[in-house]
Amino acid sequence: MTLANDEVGGSTQPMLAVRGLVKHFPLKKDLLGRSAGVVRAVDGVSFDVFKGETLGVVGESGCGKSTTARLLMQLISHDQGELVFDGQTVGSNSLPLKDYRRQAQMVFQDSYASLNPRLTMEDSIAFAPMVHGLPEREAIERARDLLERVGLAPQRFAERYPHELSGGQRQRVNIARALALQSRLIILDEAVSALDKSVEAQVLNLLLDLKEAFGLTYIFISHDLNVVRYMSDRVMVMYLGQVVEVGDSETLFKHAAHPYTQALLSSIPTLDPDRRTETPPLAGDPPNPINPPSGCRFHTRCVHAQAICSEKMPVLAPAQHGQQVACWMHVAGAAHTGAPDAQGMVKPLEVAA
Amino acid sequence: MTSLNAAASPVLPLVYERSAGYWETVGRRFLRDKVAVGAALVVLLLMVLAVFGPWLAPMDPYQSAMLKRLKPIGFEGHPLGTDELGRDMLTRLMVGAKLSLFMGITPVVCAFFIGSLIGITAGYTGGWVNSVMMRTIDVFYAFPSVLLAIALSGALGAGITNSLISLTIVFIPPLARVAESVTTQIRERDFVEAARASGASAFTIVRVHVLGNVLGPIFVYATSLIAVSMILASGLSFLGLGVKPPEPEWGLMLNTLRTAIYSQPWIAALPGAMIFMTSIAFNLLADGLRSAMEIKQ
Amino acid sequence: MKPETSTPAFVDIRQLHVTFAGGKKPVQAVSGVDLRVQRGEVVALIGESGSGKSVTLRTILRLHAEKKTQITGQIRVGDQDVLTLSQDQLSRFRGRVASMIFQEPLLALDPVYSVGQQIIETIRRHENVSEAAARQRALALFERVRIPSPERRLQAYPHEMSGGMRQRAMIALALACQPQLLLADEPTTALDATVQIQILLLLRELQKEMGLSVIFVTHDIGAAVEVADRIAVMYAGRIVEEGPARTLIREPRHPYTRALLQSRADGALAKGQRLETIAGAPPDLTNLPQGCAFASRCKMAVPECSATRPEVTWLAEGHSVRCLLAQPQSNSQQVA
Numbered sequence: 001m002t003l004a005n006d007e008v009g010g011s012t013q014p015m016l017a018v019r020g021l022v023k024h025f026p027l028k029k030d031l032l033g034r035s036a037g038v039v040r041a042v043d044g045v046s047f048d049v050f051k052g053e054t055l056g057v058v059g060e061s062g063c064g065k066s067t068t069a070r071l072l073m074q075l076i077s078h079d080q081g082e083l084v085f086d087g088q089t090v091g092s093n094s095l096p097l098k099d100y101r102r103q104a105q106m107v108f109q110d111s112y113a114s115l116n117p118r119l120t121m122e123d124s125i126a127f128a129p130m131v132h133g134l135p136e137r138e139a140i141e142r143a144r145d146l147l148e149r150v151g152l153a154p155q156r157f158a159e160r161y162p163h164e165l166s167g168g169q170r171q172r173v174n175i176a177r178a179l180a181l182q183s184r185l186i187i188l189d190e191a192v193s194a195l196d197k198s199v200e201a202q203v204l205n206l207l208l209d210l211k212e213a214f215g216l217t218y219i220f221i222s223h224d225l226n227v228v229r230y231m232s233d234r235v236m237v238m239y240l241g242q243v244v245e246v247g248d249s250e251t252l253f254k255h256a257a258h259p260y261t262q263a264l265l266s267s268i269p270t271l272d273p274d275r276r277t278e279t280p281p282l283a284g285d286p287p288n289p290i291n292p293p294s295g296c297r298f299h300t301r302c303v304h305a306q307a308i309c310s311e312k313m314p315v316l317a318p319a320q321h322g323q324q325v326a327c328w329m330h331v332a333g334a335a336h337t338g339a340p341d342a343q344g345m346v347k348p349l350e351v352a353a
Numbered sequence: 354m355t356s357l358n359a360a361a362s363p364v365l366p367l368v369y370e371r372s373a374g375y376w377e378t379v380g381r382r383f384l385r386d387k388v389a390v391g392a393a394l395v396v397l398l399l400m401v402l403a404v405f406g407p408w409l410a411p412m413d414p415y416q417s418a419m420l421k422r423l424k425p426i427g428f429e430g431h432p433l434g435t436d437e438l439g440r441d442m443l444t445r446l447m448v449g450a451k452l453s454l455f456m457g458i459t460p461v462v463c464a465f466f467i468g469s470l471i472g473i474t475a476g477y478t479g480g481w482v483n484s485v486m487m488r489t490i491d492v493f494y495a496f497p498s499v500l501l502a503i504a505l506s507g508a509l510g511a512g513i514t515n516s517l518i519s520l521t522i523v524f525i526p527p528l529a530r531v532a533e534s535v536t537t538q539i540r541e542r543d544f545v546e547a548a549r550a551s552g553a554s555a556f557t558i559v560r561v562h563v564l565g566n567v568l569g570p571i572f573v574y575a576t577s578l579i580a581v582s583m584i585l586a587s588g589l590s591f592l593g594l595g596v597k598p599p600e601p602e603w604g605l606m607l608n609t610l611r612t613a614i615y616s617q618p619w620i621a622a623l624p625g626a627m628i629f630m631t632s633i634a635f636n637l638l639a640d641g642l643r644s645a646m647e648i649k650q
Numbered sequence: 651m652k653p654e655t656s657t658p659a660f661v662d663i664r665q666l667h668v669t670f671a672g673g674k675k676p677v678q679a680v681s682g683v684d685l686r687v688q689r690g691e692v693v694a695l696i697g698e699s700g701s702g703k704s705v706t707l708r709t710i711l712r713l714h715a716e717k718k719t720q721i722t723g724q725i726r727v728g729d730q731d732v733l734t735l736s737q738d739q740l741s742r743f744r745g746r747v748a749s750m751i752f753q754e755p756l757l758a759l760d761p762v763y764s765v766g767q768q769i770i771e772t773i774r775r776h777e778n779v780s781e782a783a784a785r786q787r788a789l790a791l792f793e794r795v796r797i798p799s800p801e802r803r804l805q806a807y808p809h810e811m812s813g814g815m816r817q818r819a820m821i822a823l824a825l826a827c828q829p830q831l832l833l834a835d836e837p838t839t840a841l842d843a844t845v846q847i848q849i850l851l852l853l854r855e856l857q858k859e860m861g862l863s864v865i866f867v868t869h870d871i872g873a874a875v876e877v878a879d880r881i882a883v884m885y886a887g888r889i890v891e892e893g894p895a896r897t898l899i900r901e902p903r904h905p906y907t908r909a910l911l912q913s914r915a916d917g918a919l920a921k922g923q924r925l926e927t928i929a930g931a932p933p934d935l936t937n938l939p940q941g942c943a944f945a946s947r948c949k950m951a952v953p954e955c956s957a958t959r960p961e962v963t964w965l966a967e968g969h970s971v972r973c974l975l976a977q978p979q980s981n982s983q984q985v986a
Contacts, residue, residue: 073550074550075550098552105550105551106547108546113544114543114547115544116548116561117375117566119561124544128553131553132552156370
């Protein structure tokens with residue numbers, strides 16, 4: 001397949017279209033077979049990933065971003081919804097799972113646990129190409145070349161074992177491994193979170209270089225909002241298994257529309273000793289996805305919550321600055337005092353900064 | 354799209370830095386453990402005895418001499434005395450090593466393969482397959498091993514082959530449990546997930562990623578079972594269910610020397626001492642292996 | 651010029667060296683740390699892994715295994731010389747004079763007792779009060795750390811609480827006997843962003859209310875700025891720069907501090923612009939170089955840097971740095 005992959009379906013067709021993903025994990029049943037409930041880890045998530053972009057995904061514990069990553073890689077199967085890659089449904093006859101796996105790969109957070117302690121670095125990297133039919137010699141060649149690309153001299157690192165490398169070096173190997181199949185979509189699940197800041201900077205630079213060199217598309221999951229802002233073109237905010245806001249990265253950081261996004265951004269510690277935070281933007285802990293609140297899931301912690309918020313769940317709709325928001329305050333004609341009226345006139349709104 | 358097949362590397366042969374592989378490191382650590390090395394030497398000695406015993410032994414193990422029954426240790430021509438039929442103890446102990454060790458090791462080896470197969474399959478597959486397999490195994494595991502061995506031997510009939518079969522069956526459940534438990538742990542690790550994400554089949558993943566990480570701990574556990582197997586085999590022989598006389602086998606010798614315990618207690622204890630020494634050696638060996646394999650990052 | 655301190659510092663660490671024997675080669679975790687904390691002051695120790703910040707903290711409570719650790723130097727807290735305390739005196743010191751909160755409450759709290767029981771036990775161990783009185787105090791503590799429904803939560807077990815709640819419970823436990831010094835070892839690192847800011851503000855509040863001295867260890871500069879009055883930057887077991895938070899952030903003088911501040915990804919950077927990185931790898935603590943430990947990675951290093959260990963240079967008020975290239979005048983910046 002050497003056709004210009006980037007142009008499959010044209011530039012407007014998303015590389016990956018996610019529609020209505022749902023994944024519930026059942027809790028253990030008691031003796032009588034009654035289930036204690038389900039963990040609604042991912043509850044109706046839809047978004048697009050466009051060719052060549054970096055889509056950042058942020059959210060706190062319980063928001064479902066890691067589960068979503070695993071669903072995108074099909075490491076767990078979804079209960080409902082579909083994934084469409086380059087216009088073809090993943091898992092269908094036109095795009096069987098094994099072929100999809102050549103196109104999309106993942107880098108995990110724990111650099112040590114991601115590597116087989118018994119395999120050398122080059123063997124770990126060469127494994128996937130060999131699975132897909134590449135002869136061993138060529139696979140090792142490719143592995144060594146990739147090690148070079150990620151900044152690890154093959155002479156020094158190819159025949160080493162994971163415990164001999166530092167965290168940053170191991171993560172580079174993991175990135176090399178993700179590239180071994182010449183995939184176009186790389187999912188980075190907290191890939192730099194466990195690294196020291198100075199090492200993190202090096203790895204982020206590497207990711208940028210590789211993206212340019214290979215024309216990659218990234219899904220960048222992280223809890224570190226600064227890093228996400230720096231790396232991403234667009235950002236998606238998740239809360240309790242749903243997408244609450246998605247849009248251009250700068251727009252989102254400057255004009256966050258959803259109250260949760262605003263609270264999240266205000267929670268970033270300031271670097272200015274004269275302007276310290278005085279009150280926490282959000283009280284309490286992120287709730288448990290076992291029994292999510294009715295209606296809008298954020299309404300229990302939202303300062304702007306009104307009656308409609310607990311009754312009906314809002315869906316993603318266009319907001320003022322071009323992003324998409326799931327909030328009644330941004331739906332024209334909604335029964336919320338903060339919503340624009342039916343003509344789209346936005347009323348002045350006290351937005352907690 | 355940039356080609357990844359590097360044609361740009363220099364023509365000079367690159368010297369690649371190697372580091373000690375896993376087993377090399379384990380080997381070195383093991384050799385530093387004096388106790389473990391000592392135990393390994395004893396085991397080696399026993400193996401040599403087992404193989405070459407019949408040639409090394411001074412006399413004929415079956416040659417009885419009714420006039421020289423139960424002579425004490427240090428008796429002329431018989432350094433370890435004679436048994437109840439006048440046969441040389443030293444010879445019988447040396448030749449007996451072969452059968453005793455054979456009865457000890459063979460069931461464990463067979464159970465290792467069968468148990469690992471069951472356990473790894475159950476561990477990797479998970480779900481109801483796992484439940485069915487492991488609960489069936491648990492039924493056998495619930496029986497005390499001695500009783501199970503005796504019951505099976507009794508059902509199958511006496512004789513070496515049958516007791517080997519029954520002992521194998523006794524050891525399959527514990528090995529399967531250990532295999533399943535270790536496999537389940539490994540399966541959760543990120544590198545196995547990454548392997549699944551690369552599109553590899555379950556078989557390939559087990560072969561490349563799971564086996565290398567799992568067989569070690571199972572092997573160590575199996576080594577510790579050899580001592581148990583020897584004792585059980587001796588027990589079966591003692592009860593007449595295993596080896597039949599006049600074959601020299603330590604457990605059987607314990608049985609036939611039972612009555613001599615009042616007249617020649619040292620002689621009667623000798624086969625027991627051999628069993629004891631062998632089990633300790635295997636246990637210490639297993640212990641040493643386990644310590645050597647715990648390489649912390 | 652060295653600032654004249656009229657009041658003796660509450661915490662005075664001098665020339666602290668901590669070496670761990672036990673491996674093949676001894677690890678020099680801390681190589682000469684001098685630190686002073688006044689009463690009611692919050693000092694943040696920032697650095698990456700291997701900088702020695704956590705080791706320094708734990709040495710104040712003498713938490714390391716006695717046999718494998720060589721400690722030289724002096725640690726004074728109040729009028730007690732911590733390193734010479736007997737075991738008895740030490741157990742009275744811990745919890746009453748100084749106490750500690752950790753990064754992972756699940757590991758620091760006993761899983762088989764309810765949090766209320768743990769607090770009550772701590773109080774009664776140090777003070778002669780009845781169970782009822784101790785319970786009252788535990789309740790008050792829970793209210794102070796803003797745990798909702800405190801009576802109910804006193805009976806909860808650690809695993810039944812959410813991450814933020816557990817951290818609050820741990821803070822309550824640490825403050826149960828009204829210590830004067832609170833040691834915090836990365837307490838917010840494992841928390842979500844919205845919870846982290848709550849805990850940081852809580853710590854600031856409690857610190858002001860109770861007049862606590864706090865030493866706060868973290869790798870996150872942002873968290874340090876939110877809580878600290880002064881910040882000390884550690885590298886390879888030494889403090890390389892120390893000063894008021896404002897000064898250190900606005901005018902960092904040590905190359906490592908600058909590099910740390912510059913390598914942060916933040917919104918000010920243009921998309922696609924590469925981050926400033928610190929070349930090289932963290933130092934090998936079993937084999938520290940003779941000169942400045944940062945020299946091999948420093949963009950501004952001169953040959954002298956690898957030969958001599960830099961002494962402390964006092965810059966402006968309370969701002970010191972260990973760097974051969976730093977000049978005392980705050981106007982002329984030799985360090986570009």
